[in-house]
Amino acid sequence: MSVPFMSLSDSLFPIREEIDKKISQIINETNFIGGEELDLFEQEFAAYCGIKYATGCSNGTDALILALKALGIGPGDKVITVPNTFIATAEAISFIGAEVIFVDIEKDFYTMDPQKLDEYLQKNYDPSIKAVIPVHLFGQMADMPEICKISEKYNLKVIEDSAQAHGAKINGKGPGYYGSIATYSFYPGKNLGAFGDAGAVVTNDPGLHKKIKMLVNHGRWNEKYTHKSIGMNCRMDTLQAAILRIKMRHLEKWTEERITKASVYKNLLKNKSIQLPETRSNCRHVFHLFVIKTEKRDDLIKALTEEGISSGIHYPVPLHLQEAYSFMGHKKNDFPITEQSCNQILSLPFWPEISNNQISDVCRVIS
Numbered sequence: 001m002s003v004p005f006m007s008l009s010d011s012l013f014p015i016r017e018e019i020d021k022k023i024s025q026i027i028n029e030t031n032f033i034g035g036e037e038l039d040l041f042e043q044e045f046a047a048y049c050g051i052k053y054a055t056g057c058s059n060g061t062d063a064l065i066l067a068l069k070a071l072g073i074g075p076g077d078k079v080i081t082v083p084n085t086f087i088a089t090a091e092a093i094s095f096i097g098a099e100v101i102f103v104d105i106e107k108d109f110y111t112m113d114p115q116k117l118d119e120y121l122q123k124n125y126d127p128s129i130k131a132v133i134p135v136h137l138f139g140q141m142a143d144m145p146e147i148c149k150i151s152e153k154y155n156l157k158v159i160e161d162s163a164q165a166h167g168a169k170i171n172g173k174g175p176g177y178y179g180s181i182a183t184y185s186f187y188p189g190k191n192l193g194a195f196g197d198a199g200a201v202v203t204n205d206p207g208l209h210k211k212i213k214m215l216v217n218h219g220r221w222n223e224k225y226t227h228k229s230i231g232m233n234c235r236m237d238t239l240q241a242a243i244l245r246i247k248m249r250h251l252e253k254w255t256e257e258r259i260t261k262a263s264v265y266k267n268l269l270k271n272k273s274i275q276l277p278e279t280r281s282n283c284r285h286v287f288h289l290f291v292i293k294t295e296k297r298d299d300l301i302k303a304l305t306e307e308g309i310s311s312g313i314h315y316p317v318p319l320h321l322q323e324a325y326s327f328m329g330h331k332k333n334d335f336p337i338t339e340q341s342c343n344q345i346l347s348l349p350f351w352p353e354i355s356n357n358q359i360s361d362v363c364r365v366i367s
């Protein structure tokens with residue numbers, strides 16, 4: 001009764017032929033950069049997000065770099081984010097030469113605590129703090145209405161790291177509505193995954209959109225060999241755009257499956273001594289991961305492993321205690337909610353097609 005942590009093949013198999021055909025067609029046409037597939041992907045993804053503009057790019061990390069650059073953030077500036085995220089969020093800030101500031105998370109939702117953000121700014125505000133990057137972790141958006149209220153007060157830009165939140169909503173609005181820019185990853189294991197690395201940046205602001213479009217392609221706007229600014233090369237491949245267009249048509253169905261499977265888990269686990277994932281009110285949680293919390297986490301991993309059931313920890317070491325960020329001088333207990341969560345969280349096997357039997361097998365081991 002072994003259960004894998006996730007399966008990418010279950011959702012791919014039924015659409016494999018359509019994708020094979022499309023890849024073949026692109027090889028026949030030998031159009032590998034830009035073109036109609038990328039233009040249509042950008043239009044369709046923007047429409048899916050309910051946001052005016054989308055720009056395809058190479059991955060979710062570059063999407064964050066593009067967003068920071070488009071907002072004019074760089075050396076001498078400071079950007080606030082959370083320590084319990086994949087390192088890419090902080091890395092992008094460091095990579096463009098700005099300074100990272102961490103604030104702790106909300107206990108029940110694992111996302112940036114607006115109150116901690118406000119407290120930090122009340123005590124430490126300085127005009128070099130330019131932006132906030134909340135992370136919509138595990139499929140649920142951070143408390144954007146509150147975070148934006150505070151950010152406005154201090155004149156800070158908001159970039160939403162939405163790598164784990166395709167289709168998530170608060171009050172019917174998705175990433176990119178509340179903040180200036182939202183960034184996405186299409187890493188294969190994300191809710192919408194490419195055949196390799198890919199990402200996107202979305203915004204409702206036409207000025208920012210133009211900057212992002214130029215940055216992603218050598219500072220070019222329309223005409224070849226005419227460069228308005230110094231940019232990068234972090235375009236999305238035509239092949240990835242074409243594959244994502246096909247997969248995107250199934251994303252809502254897969255997301256609904258994720259939500260259904262999460263409630264199957266919740267029903268089977270409700271009397272066990274573990275904390276279940278909670279959904280904020282008026283929020284659509286898209287369950288990128290199904291994450292529980294328990295003091296007996298390490299025993300539980302052992303029991304699951306003995307039954308051939310895989311699980312994961314997202315993430316075991318908070319960023320402020322990573323060697324890469326040791327220069328910041330943080331120590332244990334600086335962000336107690338994050339640290340407690342790192343010690344107690346467990347991601348259970350989860351993907352849209354996981355069967356009810358597989359979920360029961362997992363739940364039977366959990367006491």
Ligand SMILES: *Cc1c(COP(=O)(O)O)cnc(C)c1O
Nearest residue numbers: 059060061086088089163185187
């Ligand atoms: C996956 C992920 C990223 C990075 O995306 P890549 O496409 O792998 O570069 C950034 N932030 C979060 C929260 C992620 O989960």
